[in-house]
Amino acid sequence: MKENFAQKISHEDLVFMKIQDRSPLYLPQLKSFDAVIIEYSDKLATEEIVKKIRCHNMESVYLIPIFVYKIYEEESGSRNPLIDGTIHSLNNLGKVAEVTRKINNKLTT
Amino acid sequence: MTLNCIIVDDEKTSRVAMSSLVDHSDSLNLVGIAESGEQALELLDEKQVDLIFLDVMMPSMSGFEFLDEIEDNHNVKVVLVTGKKDFAVKAFDYAISDYLVKPVSRNRFKESVQRIRKSVSVQSDSDFPSNLLLLKLIRFMHSRDISFLEPVPSRKSLLGFSYAMLTENLDFDNEADALDILEEAEKDEIISGKFVDTIYLCNSCSNSYLNIREVCPNCDSSHLVSNDLIHHFSCAYMGEISEFKAAGYGETLICPKCEKKLKHIGVDYDKPAAIFNCQGCAHSFQDPLIRAKCLNCGADQKVEHLVKKEVKKYHLTAKGKDMAEGNHYIKIRKNGEQMPDEGESTDYFIRALKNEIKRKSIAEFDSSVGMFRLWNISELYQRIGNVAKRDLQKELQQILSNDLAPGDEITFWDYETILMLFPEQRKEEVESVMDEMGERMKELIKDNFDDFKLELRMAVLKVSEDISYERAINELLEKTSKSNV
Numbered sequence: 001m002k003e004n005f006a007q008k009i010s011h012e013d014l015v016f017m018k019i020q021d022r023s024p025l026y027l028p029q030l031k032s033f034d035a036v037i038i039e040y041s042d043k044l045a046t047e048e049i050v051k052k053i054r055c056h057n058m059e060s061v062y063l064i065p066i067f068v069y070k071i072y073e074e075e076s077g078s079r080n081p082l083i084d085g086t087i088h089s090l091n092n093l094g095k096v097a098e099v100t101r102k103i104n105n106k107l108t109t
Numbered sequence: 110m111t112l113n114c115i116i117v118d119d120e121k122t123s124r125v126a127m128s129s130l131v132d133h134s135d136s137l138n139l140v141g142i143a144e145s146g147e148q149a150l151e152l153l154d155e156k157q158v159d160l161i162f163l164d165v166m167m168p169s170m171s172g173f174e175f176l177d178e179i180e181d182n183h184n185v186k187v188v189l190v191t192g193k194k195d196f197a198v199k200a201f202d203y204a205i206s207d208y209l210v211k212p213v214s215r216n217r218f219k220e221s222v223q224r225i226r227k228s229v230s231v232q233s234d235s236d237f238p239s240n241l242l243l244l245k246l247i248r249f250m251h252s253r254d255i256s257f258l259e260p261v262p263s264r265k266s267l268l269g270f271s272y273a274m275l276t277e278n279l280d281f282d283n284e285a286d287a288l289d290i291l292e293e294a295e296k297d298e299i300i301s302g303k304f305v306d307t308i309y310l311c312n313s314c315s316n317s318y319l320n321i322r323e324v325c326p327n328c329d330s331s332h333l334v335s336n337d338l339i340h341h342f343s344c345a346y347m348g349e350i351s352e353f354k355a356a357g358y359g360e361t362l363i364c365p366k367c368e369k370k371l372k373h374i375g376v377d378y379d380k381p382a383a384i385f386n387c388q389g390c391a392h393s394f395q396d397p398l399i400r401a402k403c404l405n406c407g408a409d410q411k412v413e414h415l416v417k418k419e420v421k422k423y424h425l426t427a428k429g430k431d432m433a434e435g436n437h438y439i440k441i442r443k444n445g446e447q448m449p450d451e452g453e454s455t456d457y458f459i460r461a462l463k464n465e466i467k468r469k470s471i472a473e474f475d476s477s478v479g480m481f482r483l484w485n486i487s488e489l490y491q492r493i494g495n496v497a498k499r500d501l502q503k504e505l506q507q508i509l510s511n512d513l514a515p516g517d518e519i520t521f522w523d524y525e526t527i528l529m530l531f532p533e534q535r536k537e538e539v540e541s542v543m544d545e546m547g548e549r550m551k552e553l554i555k556d557n558f559d560d561f562k563l564e565l566r567m568a569v570l571k572v573s574e575d576i577s578y579e580r581a582i583n584e585l586l587e588k589t590s591k592s593n594v
Contacts, residue, residue: 028150028178051277054249056154057184062245063252081261081273084253106252 009037011093014100018069018090021045027053031060035100037087040070050082063107065100112226113157115141117149117175118164118190123211127162127190130218136226146170150178158185160225162209165191176203184241186225239290244432246274246290247299250425251433258423260305267405269308269317270420285315288418295421299429302421309401309415312494316405321412323385323397329409330389333397337380343369349384408494416496458520462530462578470574477539477569480585481527481547484564489554490524492561498524501557508549512542526589528582530572539569566590 005023009016017033019025022045030036030053040046046068056062065084073088084099114137116127124142131139140156143149147170152158165172172189173196179185186206189196190213200208207221250258260270267284271277275287294300308317324331336349339362346366353371357363362371362378371378385397399412425433465476483505490498502521509519509527518530531539547565554563568588570581 026151027154031178054274055278058179059248063248081259082277102254103252106254107248 008033009090009093011097014097016093016096016100019049021049025049025052027056027061028058030064031058033064034104035065035067035084035096037067037069037090037096040068047080050080054082063103065096065103067096067099111136111138112159112186112222113138113140114160114162115139115143115149115152115156115158116162117143117146117167117172118162119144119167120164123164123190126212130213130215131162133215134219134222136222146172146175146178149175153179153185160186160188160206162188162190165189165193165196173199173203176205188221188225239286239293242275242278243290243294243299245278246272247294247425247429247433249274251430256424257303258300260420260422267314267316268310268418268420270306282314285310288420291421291423294429295423297428298426299432300423301426302419302423304419305422306420308418308420309412310418310496311401311403311406311408312410312414312416312497313408314403314406315416315496316403318404319401319415320404321399321401324400325385325387325389325392326394326396326398327392328387328390329398329400330387331400332388333385334388335383335385338382338384338395339371339378340381341367341369341371341378343367343377347381350380410492410494414493414497416494455520455522458518458528458530459578461518462572462581465530465532465572466574466576466578466581468532469572474533475535476572477531477534477536478572478581478585479529479531479539479543479569480522480567480582480589481529481543481550482566482586482589483525483527483550484566486525486563489558489561489563493558504553505550508553509546512546512549522582526586528585536569536571543567543569 005020006025006029007018009018014034015032016035016037017030018037018039020039021041036053038046038049050066053064053066054062066082068080068083068086069090070086070088079086084103085096087093087096114131116124116131116139118124118127124144128139128142131137137160140158141152143152145167149161149163163172163175167175170178172191176187187203188207188209189200189205190209190211192211194210197208206225209217209221246258249255258272260272262269263271263276265271266276267281268276268288271284272287272291275290276284279286291300291302295302309319310317311319322331323333325333336351338347339350339353340347341364344364344367346364348365350362352365353362356365356368357370363369364371369377374380382395384393384395386393400409401412401415402409462478465478469476489501493501502524505527506519506521509529513519513529514531514534516532520528522528529543531542534542544567547567551563551565554561566589568585570576570585570588572581576584
């Protein structure tokens with residue numbers, strides 16, 4: 001596996017991968033996670049990594065729930081329709097878990 | 110159909126032997142060789158791979174572990190290549206396409222490739238790129254409960270709008286395919302659309318970022334200066350505003366004919382029109398042409414030749430939801446680049462002509478083969494762009510087909526040449542039918558492009574057992590380069 005800067009976060013029965021938007025990422029490893037949280041530092045870098053995930057040819061990669069972790073809210077205009085939510089803290093992942101479960105349930109039914 | 114394949118084997122001798130077999134196959138294109146499962150995963154991530162020749166016994170990641178990693182990549186076929194026969198049952202669980210035992214014989218390899226090609230061509234409809242993209246889209250919409258897929262205005266998009274999951278999965282130059290895919294999916298009732306806006310696209314590259322401006326009808330220059338035309342009621346003099354300004358002072362207008370001061374617009378004068386002066390050729394005119402210059406490919410076209418498209422927002426229908434849940438296969442076909450009747454039908458035409466030549470040697474009847482050459486059509490194609498070109502060709506084929514009898518054959522030999530086979534019809538009869546067809550084609554072109562006159566040439570040849578199909582076609586090509594309708 002390529003070296004990466006991913007961090008594994010467990011929440012109840014779910015496992016999320018947290019990555020930085022500028023870090024290299026080996027996409028097939030996403031399939032072992034329930035969702036991915038991208039730590040935002042730059043708009044273009046975040047857009048680029050989201051696009052790479054959604055353009056992958058493995059379903060468990062391109063359909064994975066994506067959340068963007070932004071410490072500060074920015075006035076950045078319209079929401080990216082390819083992401084499933086934005087969070088401002090990693091202390092409470094309840095909302096992320098809820099959305100992830102909803103998506104994953106839809107995909108397994 | 111050529112399949113992109115990779116070889117995954119930790120043993121060098123096996124890799125060399127397999128790549129030699131692949132090199133000798135016309136159906137395969139070797140896009141990579143991996144020494145381990147990990148390397149193969151990277152290759153899969155980087156390349157478009159249709160087929161994997163996979164060794165089972167590898168040190169760090171076995172062939173089966175590799176298969177676990179790619180379990181939901183349904184687009185790739187796998188052939189296990191191993192020194193042992195013991196894995197056959199387990200291989201069956203993984204639904205692999207074939208199982209080859211080393212050393213692999215040339216015949217067994219050939220047989221395996223043929224079998225896979227056959228299964229790929231059966232699946233080719235569902236694996237067609239538009240279908241895969243549509244599947245991605247509807248799975249995404251369904252899993253997110255997206256009520257409407259909205260077109261998002263985007264300066265970075267070729268169309269000026271982007272559709273989530275579709276636009277990102279297409280190269281910039283092919284983004285217009287998104288509209289075709291959505292249109293086909295709507296026709297198939299997979300999604301349902303609601304009008305949002307109308308867009309006009311370059312007829313050459315489908316770009317929406319256009320510079321629309323007035324140009325001189327004489328020299329096409331956009332370097333124009335416009336002047337209001339003034340009609341002075343009391344002396345009936347009509348001239349450009351610059352003449353009235355020159356005779357006046359400051360903003361005051363004086364009539365150059367009667368030297369009266371113009372006071373109130375609508376009372377003693379009006380401005381009935383504007384006059385354009387071309388700075389390129391000094392031509393003066395009232396009705397400029399409106400042209401659109403594409404800021405992507407540079408094509409400069411009349412606005413009436415732009416491609417008009419509707420932009421809609423879409424929601425999944427019940428059928429679409431069913432497909433998203435995997436209960437039905439998706440089978441749409443996007444309008445391709447090919448000519449209306451290219452490829453298989455040209456081969457079919459040749460087979461039909463060969464059969465007719467054979468038939469002629471055993472039966473007593475006259476059959477004919479005819480050709481139309483649309484000698485100057487490429488000028489028109491260039492002017493109207495690719496999308497309108499395909500539509501025009503479809504229409505031409507349609508009107509010609511209306512005059513054909515059952516059993517007659519027609520094909521576009523190339524973009525300007527149409528070939529027709531008339532079994533059991535005499536040359537004189539066919540000439541008369543083709544004369545009428547020619548008139549209809551000319552009318553169609555005239556009705557749609559009034560400033561273009563089609564130069565049409567035609568020839569008819571009696572099918573003879575003494576002339577091969579190649580010679581017949583060559584003779585027709587030669588004749589249509591000389592004779593005019």
